Amino acid sequence: MSNRNRLELVLPHWIDEEIDFSRVYGDDAARMQLAIGLARRNVELETGGPFGAAIFREDGELIAAGVNRVVPEQCSIAHAEMTAFMSAQARLGRFRLNDDGARYLLVTSAQPCSMCYGASFWAGIDVLVIGARSEDVMQLSEFDEGPLPADWIGELERRGIEVRRDVWREQARGVFELYRRMAGASY
Amino acid sequence: MSNRNRLELVLPHWIDEEIDFSRVYGDDAARMQLAIGLARRNVELETGGPFGAAIFREDGELIAAGVNRVVPEQCSIAHAEMTAFMSAQARLGRFRLNDDGARYLLVTSAQPCSMCYGASFWAGIDVLVIGARSEDVMQLSEFDEGPLPADWIGELERRGIEVRRDVWREQARGVFELYRRMAGASY
Numbered sequence: 001m002s003n004r005n006r007l008e009l010v011l012p013h014w015i016d017e018e019i020d021f022s023r024v025y026g027d028d029a030a031r032m033q034l035a036i037g038l039a040r041r042n043v044e045l046e047t048g049g050p051f052g053a054a055i056f057r058e059d060g061e062l063i064a065a066g067v068n069r070v071v072p073e074q075c076s077i078a079h080a081e082m083t084a085f086m087s088a089q090a091r092l093g094r095f096r097l098n099d100d101g102a103r104y105l106l107v108t109s110a111q112p113c114s115m116c117y118g119a120s121f122w123a124g125i126d127v128l129v130i131g132a133r134s135e136d137v138m139q140l141s142e143f144d145e146g147p148l149p150a151d152w153i154g155e156l157e158r159r160g161i162e163v164r165r166d167v168w169r170e171q172a173r174g175v176f177e178l179y180r181r182m183a184g185a186s187y
Numbered sequence: 188m189s190n191r192n193r194l195e196l197v198l199p200h201w202i203d204e205e206i207d208f209s210r211v212y213g214d215d216a217a218r219m220q221l222a223i224g225l226a227r228r229n230v231e232l233e234t235g236g237p238f239g240a241a242i243f244r245e246d247g248e249l250i251a252a253g254v255n256r257v258v259p260e261q262c263s264i265a266h267a268e269m270t271a272f273m274s275a276q277a278r279l280g281r282f283r284l285n286d287d288g289a290r291y292l293l294v295t296s297a298q299p300c301s302m303c304y305g306a307s308f309w310a311g312i313d314v315l316v317i318g319a320r321s322e323d324v325m326q327l328s329e330f331d332e333g334p335l336p337a338d339w340i341g342e343l344e345r346r347g348i349e350v351r352r353d354v355w356r357e358q359a360r361g362v363f364e365l366y367r368r369m370a371g372a373s374y
Contacts, residue, residue, distance in 0.1 A: 004251075005198040007273040016191060064191075076282045076309040077264070077273055086194045086264055095263045114308060118301030121333045122263040146308045147342040155334040 009073050011083060012047040015065050024060040028129050031056055031107040032168040034065070036131060039080070039109040039175045042067040043182055050141065050179040051110055053080035055088035058103040058126070064088035081108050081116035085123045096124030105129055109172050110137050111165070114146030121159060128156060130165040131172025140176035196260050198270060199234040202252050211247040215316050218243055218294040219355040221252070223318060226267070226296040226362045229254040230369060237328070237366040238297055240267035242275035245290040245313070251275035268295050268303035272310045283311030292316055296359050297324050298352070301333030308346060315343060317352035318359025327363035 018041065025031045031054065038052025049068035056062055066084030070076060084106065089095055097104040103126040110132040112120060120128055134145040149155050153163045205228065212218045218241065225239025236255035243249055253271030257263060271293065276282055284291040290313040297319040299307060307315055321332040336342050340350045 004203060004274060004278070005200060007196040007198070007270060007277060009194040009273075011192040011194070013192060070282050070309075074280055074282045075273055075276050076311070077269055077306060078282075082264055083194060086196075086262055087191060089262050090194060091191070093261055095257050095261045095265075114305030115302055116305070118303070118305045118333055119264060121301060121331070122257075124263070144308070146305055147336040147339075149334040149336055152334075 009069060009075060009078050009083060009086070011067065011069065011087070012042070012045065014041060014045060014047070015067070019062070019065050021062050023062070025056055025062055026060045028107070028164060028167050030060075031105065032109075032129060032131055032172070034062070035107045035109045036168060036171050036175060038065055038067050039172075040178060043175060043179045048072055049143070050175045051080040051108070053084040053106060053108040055084050055097065055125070056105045056107060058105065063097070063104070064091055077115070079113065079116050081106060081112050082119060085119060089123070094124075096122075098124040098126055103127065109175060110134075111145065113144075114148055117148055117152060120156065120161065125161060127162045127164065129167055130163070131168050132176070133165065133169065136169070136173045137176065140173060141179060196256060196262060196265050196270060196273070198254065198256065198274070199229070199232065201228060201232060201234070202254070206249070206252055208249050210249070212243055212249055213247045215294070215351060215354050217247075218292065219296075219316060219318055219359070221249070222294045222296045223355060223358050223362060225252055225254050226359075227365060230362060230366045235259055236330070237362045238267040238295070240271040240293060240295040242271050242284065242312070243292045243294060245292065250284070250291070251278055264302070266300065266303050268293060268299050269306060272306060276310070281311075283309075285311040285313055290314065296362060297321075298332065300331075301335055304335055304339060307343065307348065312348060314349045314351065316354055317350070318355050319363070320352065320356065323356070323360045324363065327360060328366060
């Protein structure tokens with residue numbers, strides 16, 4: 001099989017080294033702290049853009065962690081939410097996470113862009129937990145969030161996905177301030 | 188590095204064997220014929236869902252081909268457009284295809300779902316060429332296309348991406364009829 005047929009994205013090794021996958025993340029605060037920590041470490045260690053995301057089962061088990069890898073992997077799809085979805089689905093061996101009847105959460109340090117928003121409908125999540133708002137991202141950085149349906153939250157809720165936002169919003173905004181200080185212009 | 192950090196999607200080997208990457212695809216008809224052929228072969232050979240997509244440079248060079256691999260790869264992100272974007276970016280070594288100043292096209296057998304629509308803003312394409320419409324997909328299959336902005340074409344055009352649709356629409360619709368006949372219920 002040629003390389004053309006094998007598409008690969010690699011996440012930074014520090015995720016396995018620094019993240020405690022055995023811990024129970026029992027509430028949104030603990031989960032968002034992890035997602036923001038992923039975004040912050042990704043900036044500090046210069047392993048990608050200022051975004052982090054994680055998938056949890058509702059009982060608090062951490063299933064997978066993702067970070068933005070667009071520049072290091074030269075792949076426009078490698079947003080934090082997308083790498084978290086891919087990693088979670090690979091680990092559980094199914095393309096709809098909640099096909100086992102449990103409830104799953106995507107916890108993301110910033111509101112999903114138009115691509116990650118669309119991906120959220122197919123991944124099998126029940127709750128979307130958001131830190132910074134799109135307006136924070138666009139005010140504090142050069143990142144574009146893309147167009148969404150006017151009632152983007154309603155579209156999720158009508159398909160059974162609950163939205164909780166502004167969770168640790170100030171700390172989530174802080175990642176973009178760090179990124180700017182660290183000469184994020186290189187991205 | 189553990190497997191957790193390495194995310195992989197594999198495309199079917201018949202793509203390299205059957206597709207002529209050296210040919211010039213000089214117009215939308217030739218390009219769409221390829222995209223529909225990818226979708227059709229993916230159904231016939233039972234290597235994924237009834238969707239195909241390809242990236243071309245405007246001079247007619249085929250950069251990459253993609254097919255739907257959601258079920259075989261157990262990954263909700265593995266839509267045809269997404270695998271085509273990933274493959275094209277890996278081949279050219281950059282996350283925005285048109286950063287070289289040339290113009291690039293995504294040619295897809297069916298209108299992009301909400302995820303692939305969002306991904307189209309970040310991939311560095313200049314033209315989106317569409318075969319079947321969303322209403323064809325939803326009329327002829329069980330696939331959900333997801334919510335889009337009300338003026339989804341205008342949103343693309345305002346960001347410099349031209350949309351040409353209904354290209355070989357009837358032939359593109361035919362793939363879904365084939366898929367249904369082949370007991371697509373297993374997906």
